[in-house]
Amino acid sequence: MARRIAKYGHRLNRITTIGDNVNEIARTLNDILKRDPDIVFVSGGLIIG
Numbered sequence: 001m002a003r004r005i006a007k008y009g010h011r012l013n014r015i016t017t018i019g020d021n022v023n024e025i026a027r028t029l030n031d032i033l034k035r036d037p038d039i040v041f042v043s044g045g046l047i048i049g
Contacts, residue, residue, distance in 0.1 A: 001043060013037075020045075 002012055016032070018024050032040055 001041060005041075 002015055005012055016028060018028050029040075029042075
């Protein structure tokens with residue numbers, strides 16, 4: 001995904017990888033949103049069960 005975004009001339013500032021932990025996901029998203037990004041891409045998924 002990052003390569004394609006860059007290929008089309010867009011600048012990537014940061015790539016963050018985290019595990020499937022709901023608290024870590026929430027904390028990380030809150031930290032990201034504090035930086036007031038123009039856009040946030042989220043992929044993958046949390047498996048609960």
